[in-house]
Amino acid sequence: MDKLRVGVLGATGLVGQVFVDVLARHPWFEVKALAASPGKRGLRYAEAVSWRLEGEPPEAVKDIRLVEPTPAGFSGEGLDIVFSAIPSSVAESVEVELVKSGFTVISNASNMRMERDIPLVVPEINPDHLDLIRIQGKTRGWRGVLVKNPNCSSAILSLPLKPLLDNFGVKRVFVTTLQALSGAGYTGVPSMAILDNIIPYIKREEDKIESEPLKILGKLRRDAIETPGISITATATRVPVLHGHLESVTLELASTPDIEEIKATMAKFRGKPQELNLPTAPRNPLIVLEGEDRPQPRLDRNAGAGMSVTVGRVRKVGSRDDSWYRFLVLGHNLVRGAAGNAVLIAELMLKTGFI
Numbered sequence: 001m002d003k004l005r006v007g008v009l010g011a012t013g014l015v016g017q018v019f020v021d022v023l024a025r026h027p028w029f030e031v032k033a034l035a036a037s038p039g040k041r042g043l044r045y046a047e048a049v050s051w052r053l054e055g056e057p058p059e060a061v062k063d064i065r066l067v068e069p070t071p072a073g074f075s076g077e078g079l080d081i082v083f084s085a086i087p088s089s090v091a092e093s094v095e096v097e098l099v100k101s102g103f104t105v106i107s108n109a110s111n112m113r114m115e116r117d118i119p120l121v122v123p124e125i126n127p128d129h130l131d132l133i134r135i136q137g138k139t140r141g142w143r144g145v146l147v148k149n150p151n152c153s154s155a156i157l158s159l160p161l162k163p164l165l166d167n168f169g170v171k172r173v174f175v176t177t178l179q180a181l182s183g184a185g186y187t188g189v190p191s192m193a194i195l196d197n198i199i200p201y202i203k204r205e206e207d208k209i210e211s212e213p214l215k216i217l218g219k220l221r222r223d224a225i226e227t228p229g230i231s232i233t234a235t236a237t238r239v240p241v242l243h244g245h246l247e248s249v250t251l252e253l254a255s256t257p258d259i260e261e262i263k264a265t266m267a268k269f270r271g272k273p274q275e276l277n278l279p280t281a282p283r284n285p286l287i288v289l290e291g292e293d294r295p296q297p298r299l300d301r302n303a304g305a306g307m308s309v310t311v312g313r314v315r316k317v318g319s320r321d322d323s324w325y326r327f328l329v330l331g332h333n334l335v336r337g338a339a340g341n342a343v344l345i346a347e348l349m350l351k352t353g354f355i
């Protein structure tokens with residue numbers, strides 16, 4: 001098959017660099033256009049970017065000249081997909097302009113994630129929510145399509161919640177996140193603020209973690225998503241770790257399975273990406289670790305090339321008859337929590353006829 005032509009908006013940022021890295025070696029996609037802030041238009045990618053990943057920018061993209069982040073800038077390349085990694089403050093106008101002009105945009109920015117006709121997708125959990133695209137076209141009159149990637153902590157948390165909800169019912173969730181520095185972008189947290197420290201607050205993060213998983217775990221009924229009756233209470237903290245968000249979860253189930261049942265249910269969880277054998281789908285979306293001191297960001301964030309989420313320390317709270325449980329979950333915020341999940345959405349859209 002001919003490769004699909006793709007573009008990246010925000011290609012010089014941290015998430016943008018992971019997009020470029022993954023897409024440059026992708027079997028189905030070929031990077032044809034890159035954009036950053038308007039002032040970088042015309043620069044070669046290699047001179048415009050401060051490359052923060054290991055090694056050098058991929059050869060295939062080094063000489064691509066950055067275009068203006070507008071429909072006119074992207075229009076020359078006949079793009080099939082635009083991946084977006086720009087700040088949400090600018091995404092509303094930039095992304096919507098592209099979609100109105102007919103582009104298919106898969107976006108990491110947080111604006112519009114909760115709007116009822118915008119799919120918010122973790123491909124293993126809610127591939128069917130892509131059907132909202134049909135409603136989007138009718139209600140908004142857009143020529144293109146907008147699909148959103150969830151907040152990093154929401155995507156990571158939603159993965160273990162899915163098999164628990166389907167098999168045992170979930171009533172209440174309390175989660176405390178220990179989020180890595182790269183979740184705030186390269187310049188997001190000053191080193192003087194975070195070295196020898198933990199910051200017990202991340203602006204606007206807790207709202208997202210309390211609401212987005214409910215949409216992702218919801219059922220698509222006709223043209224709307226019915227959210228499950230779960231309450232999520234979140235505390236978000238920033239810790240001096242480079243990549244990998246760890247989340248400490250305490251939850252009440254609707255039944256009282258034993259710990260081994262819970263672990264086995266999570267470990268055997270598979271979704272549509274595994275069924276379709278999509279190129280970036282990890283073999284196991286959830287990996288249950290037995291070590292009493294796992295998961296750890298440095299040791300476990302690259303599981304499944306950063307696309308698997310690892311779970312550990314699954315325990316009961318209180319007596320054997322109690323329905324309260326605890327575990328830790330860890331995921332790579334730039335991969336499963338951002339660019340990797342977005343590329344998996346694109347693969348799913350291609351295989352299921354949305355592109």
Ligand SMILES: NC(=O)c1ccc[n+]([C@@H]2O[C@H](COP(=O)([O-])OP(=O)(O)OC[C@H]3O[C@@H](n4cnc5c(N)ncnc54)[C@H](OP(=O)(O)O)[C@@H]3O)[C@@H](O)[C@H]2O)c1
Pocket residue numbers: 009010011012013014015016035036037038040069084085086087088090094108109110150151152182183184185186187333334337338
């Ligand atoms: N980091 C994570 O773990 C993570 C996870 C999930 C979602 N997200 C979301 O993904 C997006 C990118 O995050 P990031 O961490 O990669 O941020 P970042 O490192 O600050 O990168 C931002 C990118 O957007 C570009 N940009 C800035 N202003 C622009 C404008 N007016 N028009 C077009 N492009 C513009 C920047 O270009 P210049 O280099 O020219 O400034 C850069 O390429 C954000 O919306 C963020 O909330 C991040």
